[in-house]
Amino acid sequence: MSPLVEAALQPRKMPVQARSSVTVEAIAEATIQVLLAVGPDRLTTTRVAKRAGVSVGTLSPYYPNKRALLFSVMEQHLNFVADTVEETCERHHGQALAAMVGAVVRAFLDAKMRRPDVSTALYAVSAELDGPALVARIGNRARVALATMLGTAMDARFEELEFTTQMVYSAMAGTTRTVIEAGASAKMVRALRAELELMCVGYLEKAAARD
C-alpha cells in the first residue's frame, strides 16, 4: 500500500459547519443504499448524489473519488467489527482458553452478521467481478478431493465430513490470503505452513474425537 493511494482516498476538505456534516453523513448512507439497491457495477456518483439529495459536485470535497465512497463505507463496517472484538477481549482477560475462544468467535460472527446484507455487499465490492463465486465453484473440486481423502484416513472417522472439510479448506485459503496480502516473504510462507499444519491437525483430532 503506497501512501499516495491511501491519500487519494482522504477528503480534501473536512466539514466545518453543521450543514456539511449532515451532507457527508447523507452521502455515506446513500452509498450503502445505492450499493444494496443496484450493486457495485451500477453504482455511479450521480446516482449516489441524487439519492443523497445533493449535486454531483458536492461529493468531491469530501469523497475525492468514487472509490473513496466505498472505502469509507467499508471502513465503518470494519471499525465496528474491530470495536466489538476489542471489547470482548478485554472482558475475558485471565480466563481459560476455551472461554476466551468461545467468546471471541461469537462476538466476531455477531458483528459480521449484524447487517448481513451490508456484509455481503461489502464482500462483493471487495471482490469486484465474480471472483468469490468462481473461487467457490472451483474450490469445490479441491474440497471434494479433500473430503474423499479424509474419509480414507487410517486413524480417524468423521461424521460431518463435508463441513469439517469446508472448515479446513477455508482456514487454509483464508490464512494464505492474509499472508499473501501482507506481502509474503519466503520465511513467512514457511512459518505459515508449520502453523497451518498445527491448526488443521488440532482441529481434525477434535472433530474426529467428537464424531
Added chain:
Amino acid sequence: MSPLVEAALQPRKMPVQARSSVTVEAIAEATIQVLLAVGPDRLTTTRVAKRAGVSVGTLSPYYPNKRALLFSVMEQHLNFVADTVEETCERHHGQALAAMVGAVVRAFLDAKMRRPDVSTALYAVSAELDGPALVARIGNRARVALATMLGTAMDARFEELEFTTQMVYSAMAGTTRTVIEAGASAKMVRALRAELELMCVGYLEKAAARD
C-alpha cells in the same frame, strides 16, 4: 450468482481457426502483463488490445466485456491450484492424518506461490479498492487485542504469540468469509461457530504444547 451474470462472461464466439486461437491466447497473456504493469485501475481494453497486437474490436467476440478478461485469467489460476490439490490428495489416500495434512498444505501453498506476482495481482483484482489493506490495518487492532488476551491465559503460554494470534484471526476471518459468500443461513453460522471453536482450541493447545 445469477446465471445471467455468468453468461455475460462467456465468449460469444469460440475460435475455430488456428489464427484466432493464437489471438485468444495472446489476449489472455496481454491481460496478465498489463495487469502486472499498470495495475487493475489503469487496465483498459485498449491497452490490452495494443499489448496483444490486435484492435480493440477483436476482444469482444472472445471476451464480451472487460470483466471477462480478468475472469479468464483468474479462472486459469484457480484451476491450477485445484488441479494441484486434487493430485496431492489422490497420492495420499489411506495415509495417516498428519501426513495428509502436511502434504496438502504444502501443495496448496506451493501452487499459490508458483507465481507470487500473479497471485498478488489477482487478489488485488478480486479486492477492487484497497479493501485488503484496510482489512489488514484495522484487523490489526483486533489481533493486538487477541494477542494481549491470550498472553493472560491461566492455562497456556505461547512463545510465538504474534504469529499464533495472526493464524487464529486469519482462520476466523477466512472461514467466515467463505460462509458469508456461500449465502450464510442462520444455521450455517451456528455450525460455523462450533467448528471454529474446535479449530481454534485445537490449534492453540498444540501451539501452547510446542512453545
Added chain:
DNA sequence: ACCTGAACACCGTTCAAGT
C-alpha cells in the same frame, strides 16, 4: 472467419458561478 477502428453512449471529475 476474422479483424479493423471510427462512432456512440456513459461515467468520473472538475471548477466557475452562485447562495
Added chain:
DNA sequence: ACCTGAACACCGTTCAAGT
C-alpha cells in the same frame, strides 16, 4: 463555507466495412 451543474476527458462496447 458550501453547493450547483454544465463541460471535459476518457473509456467500454459495438458494428459497418474490409481482408
